[in-house]
Amino acid sequence: MRPALLLLPPLLGLVLSGRAQFAPPTVNISLDEDPAVRWDPLLKVFDMDYLRRAAAEVIDTTVPRWLHDALIPLVMDLEKYIPQPYAGEIRGLASHLGSPSDVILLNFAYEISAFCTSIVAQDKTGHVYHGRNLDYPHPVLRNLTMDVVFLKNGEEAYRGTSFAGYIGLWTGQSPNKFTISGDQRGTDRWWNWWKNVVSALILRRFPVSWLVRHTLEEAKDFQDAVMRLSKTPIITGVYYIVAGTRAGEGVVITRDRADTADIWALDPVSGGWYRVETNFDHWVPPPARDHRRDAANKALNGTGQDHINMETLYQVLSLYPVCNGGTIYTTMMSAATPEKYNTLVRPQVTVSLRTKS
Numbered sequence: 386m387r388p389a390l391l392l393l394p395p396l397l398g399l400v401l402s403g404r405a406q407f408a409p410p411t412v413n414i415s416l417d418e419d420p421a422v423r424w425d426p427l428l429k430v431f432d433m434d435y436l437r438r439a440a441a442e443v444i445d446t447t448v449p450r451w452l453h454d455a456l457i458p459l460v461m462d463l464e465k466y467i468p469q470p471y472a473g474e475i476r477g478l479a480s481h482l483g484s485p486s487d488v489i490l491l492n493f494a495y496e497i498s499a500f501c502t503s504i505v506a507q508d509k510t511g512h513v514y515h516g517r518n519l520d521y522p523h524p525v526l527r528n529l530t531m532d533v534v535f536l537k538n539g540e541e542a543y544r545g546t547s548f549a550g551y552i553g554l555w556t557g558q559s560p561n562k563f564t565i566s567g568d569q570r571g572t573d574r575w576w577n578w579w580k581n582v583v584s585a586l587i588l589r590r591f592p593v594s595w596l597v598r599h600t601l602e603e604a605k606d607f608q609d610a611v612m613r614l615s616k617t618p619i620i621t622g623v624y625y626i627v628a629g630t631r632a633g634e635g636v637v638i639t640r641d642r643a644d645t646a647d648i649w650a651l652d653p654v655s656g657g658w659y660r661v662e663t664n665f666d667h668w669v670p671p672p673a674r675d676h677r678r679d680a681a682n683k684a685l686n687g688t689g690q691d692h693i694n695m696e697t698l699y700q701v702l703s704l705y706p707v708c709n710g711g712t713i714y715t716t717m718m719s720a721a722t723p724e725k726y727n728t729l730v731r732p733q734v735t736v737s738l739r740t741k742s
Contacts, residue, residue: 406729409530409546409714416537416602420473421480424552430531431549433481439525440482440491440550446523447494456486471595474552482550491550495521496592496621501555501568502677502707503626503637506659506685506693507651511632515718516698517556517566518731519546520711530714530730535602543601546716546728553594554601556716560723563607563629565597565614566716570622570639571664590642593623607634607720614638615645622646624662630721637662658690681707695725 410430414423427436463485464472475492479485500520507513529548534541545557558564591599596617604610607629614625615638625638635651637660649667651657661681665671671678684701685693695717702708702715708731716728 406731409532409728409730411532411534413534413536416535416542419477420470421477423470424474424478425481427549428481431529436529436549437482439529440487442525443494443523444487444490448490452493453486453490456489460485460489466589468589471552478550478552488550492552492592495548495551495553495555496594500664500711501566502681502702503566503568503624503662504659504681504685504698504701505626505628505635505637505651506698507632507635507653507690508658508693509690512721513628513630513632513635513651513719514693514695514698515564515566515626515628515635515720516695516702516715517568517626518702518708518712518715519555520709521713522711524733526713527730527733530728532726532728544726545598545601546714551594552598553592554598555594556718556728557597557601558718558720558723558726559601559604559610560720561630562720563604563610563627563634564718564720565600565610566626567593567597568624568626568662569664570624570666590618590620593619593621593625593640597625607631611636611638611648615640615648618643624664626660626662628718628720635660637667639666653690659685659693661685677707677709680704695719 412426412430414426459466463476467475475485475488478488482488501518503517505513505515526548530546531549532544532546534544536542541560543557543559545554547554555567596614596619600610600613604613607627611627614627619640619642621642623640625640627638628635633651633653637649638645639647649660651660661678663671663675663677681701684704688697688701699715699717708715710733712731714728714730718726
């Protein structure tokens with residue numbers, strides 16, 4: 386039986402409508418370039434006028450007005466509050482997108498509204514797969530999605546999937562080492578803007594997506610990545626989902642701002658061959674309105690460990706409501722086979738149920 390059939394009552398069919406999914410463009414970013422110019426390759430891929438309008442739309446619909454005004458004096462001494470290379474990258478992007486405060490606001494906007502589903506799963510041979518859906522309430526981001534390959538000395542150091550104008554990563558892979566995805570933690574409410582700003586600019590803590598990127602660049606292996614993601618102070622709660630190259634290397638890290646609340650590892654010997662994380666602590670039921678976790682669990686159990694692979698995991702992530710009208714992209718990755726890293730931008734769909742005749 387296909388996993389999709391497990392989710393639908395016998396008399397109901399799922400109707401999805403929308404334009405076809407597509408692969409995003411790939412942008413190469415050289416870490417050997419000065420931070421102020423390393424994002425200039427965006428100009429060859431994206432129309433800057435469109436990008437400025439899209440950024441303004443995201444900021445105006447997400448960021449409270451008081452934060453616009455509060456950031457203006459901080460921008461005058463940006464390097465005092467934001468570490469390198471990120472301060473330099475923000476200034477470089479601002480030369481194309483507007484003021485540094487606009488670029489900072491855009492990056493903060495993406496930090497607080499990432500509703501997602503991440504899954505790590507291990508097959509019977511010990512191969513670990515990692516897939517994620519990233520959901521955002523901004524449909525325009527489908528046109529800004531890109532795969533980014535970060536190069537050092539002309540070779541790929543790591544890669545990820547992101548949005549034009551955003552310097553962090555919610556999804557990424559260090560080849561032959563580990564993969565990471567980040568999911569917003571629902572218990573840390575999005576309206577706590579002031580706490581995030583103080584944590585980032587005054588206490589100099591990492592935005593959660595910047596820590597993903599920093600870990601991809603610096604960590605030596607899966608264990609090192611888990612340690613960094615568990616211990617480094619960050620601006621807000623988050624789930625870090627990490628997968629390695631060897632059997633058993635898969636974990637969900639539940640983070641508070643200052644410490645780790647929980648580490649939930651794969652345990653195939655006891656039947657825990659997969660872990661599903663959405664936006665709520667795994668040890669408590671999700672809100673009654675959110676059926677993503679239950680749908681994914683049911684589909685994975687229907688698939689079985691004998692049949693899990695990149696393709697069947699992608700099918701699980703394609704099922705409604707795991708994949709829904711807010712899903713911007715799906716990424717599939719496995720650090721042991723880094724060439725299989727693949728992202729597809731999902732169509733903006735409408736969903737309805739109809740009775741079969």
